[in-house]
Amino acid sequence: MELDGNIIGIIKEEKEENYDGLRVNEIVTYKKEEALKMVKFDIEKENTLFEELSSKDKNKVILAKKLHDKEIKLVNFSKGMLKKDIEYFQNLFKKITNYGRKVILIDKSGDIFLNCVDHIYVFDEDKIIYETTTIFDKYLEKYIDLPKIVEFINRSEEQGIRLDQYTELDELLKAIYRIKS
Amino acid sequence: MKIESDKNYVILNDNIDNAFMEQFKEYPIIENLRYIDLKKKIEFFSSKTIIFRETFYYLKKEEKEEILELLIRQKINYIIITSNIEDVLYANNLVVYKDSNIVLEGSTKEVLKKEKDLKKLGYGLPFAVDLSTQLNYYDIFQKVYYDISTLVEDLWN
Numbered sequence: 001m002e003l004d005g006n007i008i009g010i011i012k013e014e015k016e017e018n019y020d021g022l023r024v025n026e027i028v029t030y031k032k033e034e035a036l037k038m039v040k041f042d043i044e045k046e047n048t049l050f051e052e053l054s055s056k057d058k059n060k061v062i063l064a065k066k067l068h069d070k071e072i073k074l075v076n077f078s079k080g081m082l083k084k085d086i087e088y089f090q091n092l093f094k095k096i097t098n099y100g101r102k103v104i105l106i107d108k109s110g111d112i113f114l115n116c117v118d119h120i121y122v123f124d125e126d127k128i129i130y131e132t133t134t135i136f137d138k139y140l141e142k143y144i145d146l147p148k149i150v151e152f153i154n155r156s157e158e159q160g161i162r163l164d165q166y167t168e169l170d171e172l173l174k175a176i177y178r179i180k181s
Numbered sequence: 182m183k184i185e186s187d188k189n190y191v192i193l194n195d196n197i198d199n200a201f202m203e204q205f206k207e208y209p210i211i212e213n214l215r216y217i218d219l220k221k222k223i224e225f226f227s228s229k230t231i232i233f234r235e236t237f238y239y240l241k242k243e244e245k246e247e248i249l250e251l252l253i254r255q256k257i258n259y260i261i262i263t264s265n266i267e268d269v270l271y272a273n274n275l276v277v278y279k280d281s282n283i284v285l286e287g288s289t290k291e292v293l294k295k296e297k298d299l300k301k302l303g304y305g306l307p308f309a310v311d312l313s314t315q316l317n318y319y320d321i322f323q324k325v326y327y328d329i330s331t332l333v334e335d336l337w338n
Contacts, residue, residue, distance in 0.1 A: 155330060155333040158333075
């Protein structure tokens with residue numbers, strides 16, 4: 001099935017990849033050092049077993065393994081990530097797609113879709129039941145917790161206050177200040 | 182970390198690996214369960230304390246609230262281990278880790294006052310707390326909000 005976009009967000013139930021029993025340096029074999037460095041994985045942990053890693057590190061290893069694939073599919077990549085980590089990887093995904101590759105994010109958190117994906121699909125098993133091009137689409141709330149800033153803007157609209165689709169707190173604050181003063 | 186059996190906690194850590202979880206090995210740990218299975222598990226749960234290892238990642242807001250209501254009804258104390266700053270609002274006690282060390286601990290509302298520390302550590306603040314704190318600086322509010330719906334209502338009405 002051909003999906004639109006270079007960075008695609010997918011909401012569906014999917015099992016995370018598992019490399020239990022393998023060490024990091026057995027999982028990431030192609031251009032290992034360069035790949036691990038690019039995903040900010042601590043090279044000192046390269047002999048660690050996959051199952052002993054945190055979710056964040058597991059996701060970094062999976063990305064490093066796939067970094068040179070034409071299509072990079074990541075399941076629940078945001079698990080264990082902080083906001084600053086998500087921002088780093090969103091920029092990395094954008095760079096990757098500049099080289100003609102596709103990134104598919106199957107995720108439970110709307111935060112990773114904000115400012116990043118071109119298209120969002122909602123799947124029920126293997127069937128697309130909804131699609132949109134923006135995380136500000138209120139209908140998505142049925143399937144996923146939207147990023148808090150989006151929730152705030154949507155709730156404000158319900159109160160009759162129409163705000164632009166801000167993605168940064170600073171911009172939102174300035175807008176609120178303008179309205180209130 | 183010292184756990185008082187009659188309290189609920191959120192533990193914030195951005196590197197929840199097996200070595201970190203070792204300290205909780207005496208407690209039953211739940212991970213990777215989705216809502217329906219989690220609910221079933223809790224309904225027949227016999228221990229007095231339960232630990233969620235990043236389990237809340239898989240739940241929507243309403244599902245998290247229902248799980249916590251169920252735990253309270255069953256008189257089960259819980260410890261939520263997460264890297265998501267939004268989840269800290271689900272318990273009155275908060276412990277913040279960095280590199281296996283406790284860096285902040287106390288009542289959730291008190292710890293959330295350490296805005297600079299939490300931002301420096303990379304965790305930030307829950308959105309409602311962050312926005313209302315900033316609005317205090319702008320003199321638009323004189324209090325901190327922990328819930329977006331109440332914040333929106335008070336801000337625009």
